[in-house]
Amino acid sequence: MLCQRCHERQATVHLKKVVSGEETEYHLCEVCAMEQGDWIAKAMKAFDFNHLLSGLLNTDSSPGIPSQVQAPLRCDVCGMTYQQFTDVGRFGCPHCYKSFAPRLNALLRRIQSSTTHTGKVPNRAGEAVQRRRRLEQLRKQLNQAIAAERYEEAAHLRDQIRQLEQASGH
Amino acid sequence: MSLSDFMQQAMSRWMKGGGPQDDIILSSRIRIARNLQDLPFPILQTDVHAEQVISDVQNAMAHPDVQKLGTFEFARCREMSQLDRHVLVEKHLISKDLADQVRHGAVVLRNDEVMSIMINEEDHLRIQVIMPGFRLTEAWQLANAMDDALEGQLPYAFDDTLGYLTACPTNVGTGIRASVMMHLPGLVLSGQVNRMLSAVSQVGLTVRGLYGEGSEAAGNIFQVSNQVTLGESEEEIINNLSSVVQQLIDHERAARRALLQQNREVLEDRVCRSFGILAYARRMDSKESLQRLSDVRLGIDLGIIKGVSAGILQELTVMTQPAFLQKYYGQELGPSERDIRRATLIRERLRLDTEVR
Numbered sequence: 445m446l447c448q449r450c451h452e453r454q455a456t457v458h459l460k461k462v463v464s465g466e467e468t469e470y471h472l473c474e475v476c477a478m479e480q481g482d483w484i485a486k487a488m489k490a491f492d493f494n495h496l497l498s499g500l501l502n503t504d505s506s507p508g509i510p511s512q513v514q515a516p517l518r519c520d521v522c523g524m525t526y527q528q529f530t531d532v533g534r535f536g537c538p539h540c541y542k543s544f545a546p547r548l549n550a551l552l553r554r555i556q557s558s559t560t561h562t563g564k565v566p567n568r569a570g571e572a573v574q575r576r577r578r579l580e581q582l583r584k585q586l587n588q589a590i591a592a593e594r595y596e597e598a599a600h601l602r603d604q605i606r607q608l609e610q611a612s613g614h
Numbered sequence: 615m616s617l618s619d620f621m622q623q624a625m626s627r628w629m630k631g632g633g634p635q636d637d638i639i640l641s642s643r644i645r646i647a648r649n650l651q652d653l654p655f656p657i658l659q660t661d662v663h664a665e666q667v668i669s670d671v672q673n674a675m676a677h678p679d680v681q682k683l684g685t686f687e688f689a690r691c692r693e694m695s696q697l698d699r700h701v702l703v704e705k706h707l708i709s710k711d712l713a714d715q716v717r718h719g720a721v722v723l724r725n726d727e728v729m730s731i732m733i734n735e736e737d738h739l740r741i742q743v744i745m746p747g748f749r750l751t752e753a754w755q756l757a758n759a760m761d762d763a764l765e766g767q768l769p770y771a772f773d774d775t776l777g778y779l780t781a782c783p784t785n786v787g788t789g790i791r792a793s794v795m796m797h798l799p800g801l802v803l804s805g806q807v808n809r810m811l812s813a814v815s816q817v818g819l820t821v822r823g824l825y826g827e828g829s830e831a832a833g834n835i836f837q838v839s840n841q842v843t844l845g846e847s848e849e850e851i852i853n854n855l856s857s858v859v860q861q862l863i864d865h866e867r868a869a870r871r872a873l874l875q876q877n878r879e880v881l882e883d884r885v886c887r888s889f890g891i892l893a894y895a896r897r898m899d900s901k902e903s904l905q906r907l908s909d910v911r912l913g914i915d916l917g918i919i920k921g922v923s924a925g926i927l928q929e930l931t932v933m934t935q936p937a938f939l940q941k942y943y944g945q946e947l948g949p950s951e952r953d954i955r956r957a958t959l960i961r962e963r964l965r966l967d968t969e970v971r
Contacts, residue, residue: 450949451949452949454901522654522658524658532657533782533783534655534657534736534781534782535655535779535780535781535782535783536654536655536657536658537653537654537655537658538649538651538652538655538771538773538779541773541776541779541786548783551783552776552783552786552844555783555784556783556784556786556787556842556843556844556845557818557842557844557845557846558844558845558846559775559776559844559845560775560776560844560845561773561775561776561777561778561786561787561788561844561845562845562846562847563777563787563788563790563846563847563848563851564758564761564777564778564788564847564848565772565777566765566770566772567762567765567766568765568766568769568770
């Protein structure tokens with residue numbers, strides 16, 4: 445069936461509007477349906493991908509029943525709230541993955557096969573990871589050295605840490 | 615300009631066909647999503663952020679490591695006409711979403727159009743490689759090489775456990791989407807296609823029509839791609855997809871053989887009838903042309919039609935799309951004018967190969 449408005453594309457949106465008992469049927473393509481008016485767009489939105497996704501994301505509450513009021517989970521870098529994320533199905537910035545971490549695993553288990561990346565690692569990130577681990581180790585040794593009042597060793601460790609930090613641009 | 619000159623200029627490498635099993639696999643495509651750390655994803659981008667991404671990518675593109683991967687052209691969406699952007703969509707080089715990102719979007723295109731990079735689409739970068747035939751591994755190697763070259767210059771958003779961070783959680787991890795475009799008339803004609811495709815969706819793959827999400831499978835063309843991006847390596851994802859696709863190819867071949875053995879007259883009639891209509895019709899809507907082209911291509915593959923190049927399916931499937939038609943004829947065309955011009959273009963194209971009897 446062709447769209448009754450543009451007579452060009454296939455009608456994929458079929459809607460029945462009932463106003464005070466009076467029925468009107470619409471057979472439209474997606475483009476015309478979006479242009480046609482607010483109520484159709486709203487009706488379509490209820491079935492689109494993001495909405496289905498946000499249904500998956502908002503797993504705490506049953507459909508139609510608002511979840512318990514709680515402090516909104518918010519990304520401290522871009523300001524996006526978890527609620528906004530579930531509405532659009534998109535994160536605001538890379539940091540959102542950390543900000544929403546408490547609720548992310550359940551979601552990822554649902555849409556992905558696991559929650560741990562096993563594929564390609566960028567060379568640069570590989571170096572960064574190693575540098576970060578080395579730094580953590582040195583700081584720990586530094587604390588131990590200070591606690592044990594081994595100041596000569598501590599000074600040496602401090603220099604090493606500075607050197608590493610400078611190399612990584614901190 | 616003559617049609618053959620226009621085609622020389624306007625066709626992407628993948629549209630010219632060739633490559634392993636290209637009687638069934640029209641193209642193989644790899645797309646990887648990457649983002650820059652410390653910048654918001656395009657959904658929250660201001661002009662400043664978008665410019666930052668664009669200039670970072672442009673600088674990275676100038677690096678010798680990138681330059682040795684080919685000759686590239688850069689264009690911002692706002693510098694292109696709407697028609698030109700839609701031609702790129704119809705050639706599968708950019709997405710419709712990018713074409714609509716007039717303000718912030720940009721594209722990098724290798725001169726043979728095998729590789730493209732979408733900038734500021736849903737993610738900061740989407741590297742895409744599209745090749746004719748069944749060549750997922752080769753496509754991945756090229757996309758991977760570009761990724762390595764860019765990574766040397768660009769600080770990617772990467773997490774030790776989650777992998778590459780993407781705007782949508784359905785892409786996180788590897789950020790890879792591998793897909794093949796398949797011509798499956800045998801399975802459709804023998805009524806097996808729905809069963810095959812629902813089986814495919816149960817093993818973690820997605821099936822879509824010619825132009826991706828939401829488009830119908832016109833012309834018996836289907837896109838099969840991976841769904842999961844996290845928890846499997848790129849090679850595993852490509853191998854899984856390849857082995858399922860190989861099975862689909864085998865089933866399609868068997869279905870074609872069976873049709874030829876059991877219903878040769880019916881099949882020959884269908885194919886030749888479609889060829890006749892394409893060769894002589896004066897009006898052709900896009901749906902009918904896709905169906906007829908599919909029939910003719912099947913006829914070519916089965917040796918029923920000789921002297922017509924197999925590439926006409928992918929060539930004309932793209933060239934008879936609305937933006938491409940208007941580009942070729944150099945004017946804006948309404949739907950019914952397009953039907954007339956589409957029929958003309960198809961007739962001309964068939965005459966390039968054969969003397970139509």
